[in-house]
Amino acid sequence: MGRLIAGRMVRLVATLLLVTFVTFMATSLLPGDPVNALIPIEAQQDREFVEQVREEWGFNDPLLVRYGRWLGDAVRGDLGDSYVTGRPIIDEITPRLPVTGELMVVTVLLGILIGVPLGLVSGYREGSRADKAVSAVAQFGLSIPNFVLGLVLIYVFAIKLRWLPATGWTRISDSVTGNLKSVAMPAIALAVAEVAVYLRVLRSDIISTLKENYILSARAKGLKDRFILFRHALRPSSLTLTTLIGLNIAGLITGTIVIEQLFAIPGLGRRLFSAVFQRDYMMVQGLTVLLAAAYVIINATVDFIYIAIDPRIRRRA
């Protein structure tokens, strides 16, 4: 097991280096001199001045040197300064992290709380009317883009019923109910697809697990159906589900970007967006590296968790 984990760790570090390197390279090589973002347009004709700024910011050093320097800084938490606001990128990111984090956590919790029971029931009652209804709803859930769902929610709950604010964010430290109100619609808009995916995967896993011999032997032992379902079928099935949930958390990074934009939530995604529109290279680069790293790390963590919870792999390794 130790060796397996060590191997994955090496791969993780290698992927992280690759991702950061590619991001850095792209920023440095692609057209659009980043220096231009630093100096006013009038001054861009002044070659000497431009050269001076280049030198100051280290744009003239060899690429690898610059990458090394940048990476060293990045590891210490220094992702550079925003070209637009001039503030350290890390200082802009830190207060936004919990917002995006909360959105993701609530989404996943909703997904699990709704998806798991539905998946369990429809797998257990395969072919029943309830199962068919659940499957049809899931099919719909998977076919509605999250921004469309968000719009529908806004229309119904913010505009027509006026129950919830259409946009904006109240921090949990300011008001718990306010915070719940601001997280409700975005989280639901994101969670519907999660619910659909979880329940589909769990359903098909339960169905195939219930065909296993050990389920038959559990029946022959005289265990109650419900006990068999929860203790013998759900457990092996939940291994796949755990992996899937982990992978989906990584994938939610994309979803939160869209939803934060739609609901004007001051999270990482919205900051990335404004940086894109402001052509704030450093900010885009910093956030890209951060989000890609989070993506890679979450995926790797899922692997570790899988190794840890599946006794078969745990012992084999």
Next chain:
Amino acid sequence: MPAENASTPGTGPVAVSAGSPLLRVDDLHTSFHVAAGEVRAVRGVSLTLDRGRTLGIVGESGSGKTVLARSIMRLNIGGNVSTSGNVEFEGRDLLDLPLKAMKNLWGTELAMVFQDPMTSLNPVVRVGRQLTEHVRSNLGAGRGEARQMAIDLLREVRIPDAEARLRAFPHELSGGMRQRICIAIALACEPALLFADEPTTALDVTVQHQILNLLGREQRDREMAMILVTHDLGVVAGRTDDTIVMYAGKVVEQAPTRVLFTEMRHPYSEALLRSIPRIGQRSHTRLSAITGRPPDPIDIPPGCPFSPRCPYVQQKCREEPPPLVAAGDGAGGASHLSACWYPVGTDAGRDAFARNLADRLPQTVVVAEGSEFAESAAANAAAEATAANGSFEGGGA
């Protein structure tokens, strides 16, 4: 524990009048409805089993043994099964029992050890829990009590270092160990009847004997009735009181085990006997495995189902199905039944065989060529059967 068992009212043989058997199966039919048609897996099986007795069910793969056993326990799952006939267990009609009441019998009265110990234990649940969860839920034992019981059970099935094993996962144990655990699980609630469905097929030869001996010992000690399902006649030899030979969902021969080996009447039983690999011979000398394959259970030929493969086959066999009737006046008497028009060891059979040999019917020729070997095999098996049976009785007394 065995002592306890014997004194429990209703489960020990003492409390039961000699007249009523523990299990009586009457004309049991089971089919599966699939896209291609109706799979007739069991076609009219009748049998009886007394308390504390053992019954062997023998037949090739696909002959319906598993389906028969599961039909009796009502363990066939899926919406496409239909079962008819009569199953009487301890005076109750199992097929008419509400499913709920039936479920109460599972584990406590009727238990089963499955063919493949690799897949019949849940891979992600620790052995200790699998051993006792049903004891706790069926009999309401407490946690500590259950744990002690699990340790005792593991000791009983001769698993070394029992306490440590409780925390193991199934894949950490060898196949033999797993099957011992499955047996322990089946025995845990002291069932009155144990089905052992090919309990050793998936195991190494050396382990097979240990497991069979273990089953035999437990069966005797607990005075539990047992149905031992196998495709190997050698397994039942010396291990069961009675034996049923099944082919294409039907009983083709039925007799006290000793009688079966000495006065075998059905050509299919004979063929099975010939195909037993004997220790002594090199393992690949399965000279006379039965030619051909069992019939497709969706499309069973009219007449005798064995007729396409039978070395004794005559025209009559292909037209009229032979009834299961008393097999002559041998030692088995009325308890020896066989379903064959030209039984082995009778003049009719010998004539039929000779005719077929003269016609150079392939399956007959094959048998004739291997006959020297076959005879010695039969003799060996008979000798072994008697010997084992002797020791069996010695052990039982």
Next chain:
Amino acid sequence: MADPTGLRSLQEDGQASALARSPAPFRVRVGRSLWNAFREMPWPTRACASWLVLIVTVAIFADWIPGLQDPNYQGFLFGKSKTLDPPSMEHWLGTDNVSRDILARVVHGARTSLIFAGGVLLCGLVFGGLLGSAAGFLRGRFEAVVMFYVDVSLAFPALVFFLFAITMLNTRGLGIMTVAVALLIIAPYTRIARANSLSVSDREFVTAARAIGTSRPRILVREIIPNVYPTLVAYSLIVAAVLVILEATLSFLGIGVPIPRASWGGDINMARRDIAINVWPMIPPILALVATILSVNVVSDWLRSNAASRSSAL
């Protein structure tokens, strides 16, 4: 599908897609067999398939549909039609907030979606399929380089990569969007193709071809590629749904196709501004979008389970 906004499900082809789990042989014999498949479908599936046929047809022939207006014609500039008009004989689905004909915009939005999805799929099938087939068959250094590209590409969340790319390249538009997403989509295609190619390379007929001295490029073209593609085609249906969602999402966010080009996502975004006044202009593009995604999903599910049951029946 799992992720209505991104390429996540494309990126985890190895683990998440049922297709990868059971690579059922999937042969579409064009023409008669498509018609037969259509006739075998239960009616909801058939309705979905019909919708797809309809949407693809109007997307292709958008410019030649008689009576269909110019999607960018703003009647109110010439005092002709009003903004936010309800449905009428003249504008069957009404007009949007700059008085453009909504029906025309929905039809032309379908075209945008089709061009994008078709272009990306084509890139994935051609480049991913060929790279993967060659990597699995040739092995060695070539395979290492290809898989390096795949690994890097799969390490980025799709939307993040896309935002990064458009910032660095400083352009927008259908073309750049198609190319950027195609760059991402090639990776999972390559991975699937390589896995298939590896297993096909082990089969007897390839060994036989090698033994009789067939040249390697020839084996690749004659034996490997034809056996790799069926799975990729089946995979493309799953991808198609994701791509339709992606185009709508990017355009909705204002980073996809630039205005005034018709796009379902872009039009939904336009209509969103008047959501409190008049929701109507938002509804046709939303319905078209959801119906299309749903149809692709339903049809691809049906084809998959049907291909699986057919091959197991054989």
